[in-house]
Amino acid sequence: MKIQKNSKKPLIYYYAVVIVIMMLANTFLLPMILKKEISPVDYGTFLKQIESGQVKKVEIQDNQIGFSALNEEGKEGLYITGRLEDPELVNRLYSANVTFERIIPKENSPLVDFLIYWILPMVIFTFLGQRFIGKIQGKMGGMGNAMTFGKSNVKVYVEAQTGKTFADVAGQDEAKEALQEIVDFLHNPQKYKEIGAKVPKGALLVGPPGTGKTLLAKAVAGESKVPFFSISGSEFVEMFVGMGAARVRDLFKQAQEKSPCIVFIDEIDTIGKSRNSGGLGGNDEREQTLNQLLTEMDGFDADKGVVILAATNRPETLDKALLRPGRFDRRVPVELPDLRGREDILKVHGKKVKLAEDIDFNAIARATSGASGADLANIINEGALRAVKFGRRYIVQSDLEEAVEVVIAGYQRKNAVISMKDKLTIAYHEIGHALVAAKQNHSAPVHKITIIPRTSGALGYTMQVEEGEKVLMTKEQALDKIATYMGGRAAEEIVFNTITSGASNDIEQATKIARAMVTRFGMSEKFGMMALETVNNQYLGGDASLIVSAETASKIDEEVLHIIKACHERATSILEENKEKLHDLAKYLLEKETITGEEFMTILA
Structure with missing residues (x-):
């Protein structure tokens, strides 16, 4: 598989150019700017300014005299004049009450000058540049650093962090039963090896949004007590060609290092769409990513304990090669819950809030035909919010009934003016x-x-x-x-x-x-x-x-x-x-x- 090379110059090239420009400016341009602020005058003018009391301070050097004096507008300026043999200069300055001193120049070693004028600016600029680029990388998801291009940005959960089991999933008994074999294999792989059975390499969870596909994947990891890798399909695709394939390789490399484990790819249809030859240049970034995913799934052995779970609500768009046996062997439907399932889901979410003793979950379940698990969780939360609004410390039946209407039709417009x-x-x-x-x-x-x-x-x-x-x-x-x-x-x-x-x-x-x-x-x-x-x-x-x-x-x-x-x-x-x-x-x-x-x-x- 070919990966196109980026024809643009690397970032370090522009970095070096800016450093050189800054050093040249520090060496030549800055002294020129400072030099323009000091006005040269002749020695006679200097003496007249002393007599008139305009001179405030004088610095006597070996070859020149620098002084500050008031100009015609009464503003203080810096001046410089050549030094002549004038034995009476000190007396003139003393008589005019001018502050003066003799400056004896100290000669720095060439090494000190090199460190101050060349190395120190480079160190300061490099530090500030790295801080600035680091912030940009943080906002762009790390795209600016060539060393992180191949990283998968995968989230790894250990057992204590997931905290989800099949007890937290209600209304999906068939899906849990289909996934139970994967959990059993991760616990007892030996009994499957003895009979010659192979656990499915991957399981595809399909169903409408909000039915608990991600929750099921976390529950499988929680039941198996193995590391859980979670990544969205959209995180593989970047603006740079070849980055998606590199992230797929990095993901599977991490998974094999931590096996046995579970890898969960959410919204896999983002990278797994069916390939077609229509259009120019069919070998685009998404296709490269899909090809790499297919290669990686063929390249590892399920007996090592790496199980791939994926979720999608558009299974008809997936590539046929992704769904063949040996890759995603098992398709697990995660459908909208039935009446009993809705009642069970309401009870699970009801444990997290304070409820009145006479709550009838069956009535709420019958009123919410076609609702997903996420909808039912939202109904419980809306009921809790309504209870707080009316100053109650627990949820009553009317709160849940009103919550159903809020989800279905929205909030009441009590101030609407209708004739x-x-x-x-x-x-x-x-x-x-x-x-x-x-x-x-x-x-x-x-x-x-x-x-x-x-x-x-x-x-x-x-x-x-x-x-x-x-x-x-x-x-x-x-x-x-x-x-x-x-x-x-x-x-x-x-x-x-x-x-x-x-x-x-x-x-x-x-x-x-x-x-x-x-x-x-x-x-x-x-x-x-x-x-x-x-x-x-x-x-x-x-x-x-x-x-x-x-x-x-x-x-x-x-x-x-x-x-x-x-x-x-x-x-x-x-x-x-x-x-x-x-x-x-x-x-x-x-x-x-x-x-x-x-x-x-x-x-x-």
């Missing part, structure tokens, strides 16, 4: 959602309705909470969801005979479900079980792209529109049949601003 007419419209809009949901057979129960605006931009919202965990969605449930989204707009049309911009998010969510029904779920009679769309970045939002012709795309739009219109008509029909309840519930919500699901169902019944 009574708009409030009434918002109340009917939210009751429209809730009423349509309650009158359908496949909708989740209504948990809470509010018309208090939030910092996320929502002027109000209706929260529905499933009674249990659902991993599949039927066609009937999808249609009921779309109809529920249409309930807000339908209520505005029925009561006010107009429409507002408040349904923008409802329209967006309903369209996403309807399009997925047609293109991915096979829930359309027109297209049946035909794949029309492919999902990209499933762990980062799941953006989809059509894989059909323009003519078929037009038919897809027609089918999506047909589904949405049918659901809108169903929502309108439900509200027309329950118009009296719609008015009663809207007036009650307008008065209370926030009502629970129980209050809603009581009035509806």
Whole structure:
């Protein structure tokens, strides 16, 4: 593998040039500047200045006389004149009360002059230069020093510093089970060698952000009680060509010296993206780094106890050579937790705070479907902050419920100025959602309705909470969801005979479900079980792209529109049949601003 050489001159070249310039300036330029400040005068002028009392101080040397005197403007200046044979000079100076002295020059040795005028400035400048360059290197991550280019900047944790075990990881039972073999191998490698089994060289942790991939890697190291190397993929790539490959070599060299150990590379997709021949000069810095990583993973034996763990949320972009057996042998999914997992995660984080005795973690877990471990940790922290805000010494259930709403919709905008007419419209809009949901057979129960605006931009919202965990969605449930989204707009049309911009998010969510029904779920009679769309970045939002012709795309739009219109008509029909309840519930919500699901169902019944 070729590494391009940098054509620029080394830093020491410029360093030497600056030192030479400074020494020349010290030898020639500085004396010239100082010399211009002393004005030469003739001896007669010197005598006249003594008689007039302008001279203040005189220094008599062998060949010249230096003195300070007042000029015509009354300012003191330095002057110099030649020395003549004048026996009366001392008497003149004494009579004029001038301070004078005889200067006998001391001749320094050439060695002393060389040390003072050449070596001392060089030492001072070198010291200051090193301090200055050191600070620049600190801000640039050490890039300025050629001796540190190949260092990996890896963080090494010993057992006492990680302090993480599998007990600190909740909601990822399958992932922990898959990694348990690695822990067992690092504890008892001999029993694997006896049967001829080889432990996986590497394990790739894949999943959405915030699900605990880094925590799992630290827990493996904590359980194994071995050193833990941690580095981000972005730290390998530098502006200098070849530095990433050098850092990979340094990382594996350190790991083999401290084996058995665990090396964790976070965000490996930064350097592990699939190589392609498109474009000019495909042998770029990232490709060199990836090639070196592949070489290093082939070059060490897993039996020595070096295990590579890596994490990514974009596994589809990784190079195939990185995923083949013998490199990352095992792929460990770290998915979003289910209902039981969310409850366990809440309990783990709840141990770090003071809680009331009647906390119901199951209710919070049911209200946070789709939340990651990081989201749930944030909910516990938000609940603690709210408890402190209201002067409590422990967290109560209402703190956690409000924290869920803060994470989902943002903080309450209590000072927002909304007219009574708009409030009434918002109340009917939210009751429209809730009423349509309650009158359908496949909708989740209504948990809470509010018309208090939030910092996320929502002027109000209706929260529905499933009674249990659902991993599949039927066609009937999808249609009921779309109809529920249409309930807000339908209520505005029925009561006010107009429409507002408040349904923008409802329209967006309903369209996403309807399009997925047609293109991915096979829930359309027109297209049946035909794949029309492919999902990209499933762990980062799941953006989809059509894989059909323009003519078929037009038919897809027609089918999506047909589904949405049918659901809108169903929502309108439900509200027309329950118009009296719609008015009663809207007036009650307008008065209370926030009502629970129980209050809603009581009035509806």
